[in-house]
Amino acid sequence: MSFHSPSLPVADRYALTNATLPAVTVDGFEAPQKEGLVAADIVIANGIIEAILPSGTAPADLPAANLDEGMVWPCFADMHTHLDKGHIWPRSPNPTGDFMGALSSVRADREAHWNAADVRARMEFALKCAYAHGTKLIRTHLDSLAPQHRISFEVFSEVRDAWAGKVDLQAVALFPFDEIDNEAFFKDLVEVVVAHKGLLGGVTRMEGALDNGLDLLFRTAADNGLDIDLHVDETQEKEVLTLKSIAEAKLRNRFEGAVTVGHCCSLARQDADVAKYTIDKVAEAGISVVSLPMCNMYLQDREPGRTPHYRGVTMLKELAAAGVATAVSSDNTRDPFYAYGDLDAVEVFREAVRILHLDHPLDDAARVVTRSPAEILGRPDIGRIAAGLPADLVLFSARRWSEFLSRPQADRIVMRNGMGIDRSLPDYRDLDPLMMD
Incomplete structure (x- = not known):
């Protein structure tokens, strides 16, 4: 042959x-x-x-x-994606290419278009791409501000069932962490997540008091048997230390479920002693870290008329050396947070090697899109x-x-x-x- x-x-x-x-x-x-x-x-x-x-x-x-x-x-595992946002760029581009522009464009698109039929059609399109490229396992974050959480999780469950045996799917509730103080909203969100066998997530705030909200998050997850997957420190501001707070909170609450964090960009900007303390705490707490190199390089350190000075990615090698479970993933696809991509793990791996210097040697680099993310997602069979x-x-x-x-x-x-x-x-x-x- x-x-x-x-x-x-x-x-x-x-x-x-x-x-x-x-x-x-x-x-x-x-x-x-x-x-x-x-x-x-x-x-x-x-x-x-x-x-x-x-x-x-x-x-x-x-x-x-x-x-x-x-x-x-x-076959590949893609452990941090946004299937609900995917492929909206043609109708809602991000003119500035920066983080705030992405937030604004997605918010407007969600409010105008994200009914069940729209979300389902774009999810199906994305999964056809991922399947054709060789991916077998995907975790997606779903924008979960009311009423979108009920629309998107219902669609997700239907799509998960339809794709069973082709691409296995997991879903995380993504919401601004400030909303955890909204008792009625958070109670309803947890009910939806439990009903659809999802995970608790959120975009953690970058300033202000965190401990009370994190304690509530860990208690709620423990009470409902839920794992946690958070967007963390997606910024180049070295003063932002949310990752440290999350590791300390997991230890303080003696949380026994799985905790994953994504992005963690500010870690690479911190003084060496501060970064080492955080990395050691993350290792002690048993938290997994996923880097999103393509999206982070696209958004981070972007200023009009200036070449970026920083790559925007986290300290993946240092985390792995400390014993932290690490992986890389696609993140956004053709939406205001990342204008490109096709949920192709080969592209993700190829770009991760370049951006994160996973080469020289390349001996175990293949793990970051295969066994490592699958193990983090609780699927060591993939x-x-x-x-x-x-x-x-x-x-x-x-x-x-x-x-x-x-x-x-x-x-x-x-x-x-x-x-x-x-x-x-x-x-x-x-x-x-x-x-x-």
């Missing part, structure tokens, strides 16, 4: 031979590594990975696809290659990191349950009816 053919062997049991795998994504198999890559054959039976074998040792009588050293990855797991794989012609990171890998093959899928992407024209005022 030529790699570029979309056809895989038509057989219940077959092999992918002469493959190159990122070792960090593989369980139960060891082989000599070069830049964190290993050579292997993969035996697939009835849609399940039966065995991972040394290259050249697959049974000779099996139908086989010779990948000619092409890479094989597990984002890895192992005997007994579904053959949900992404096949690339690229053989080495230099090849992989230098092209968009548009010729990839996505396999689900051992079979290649139709990778046709939806046409942007499909959204045209939604863009007409």
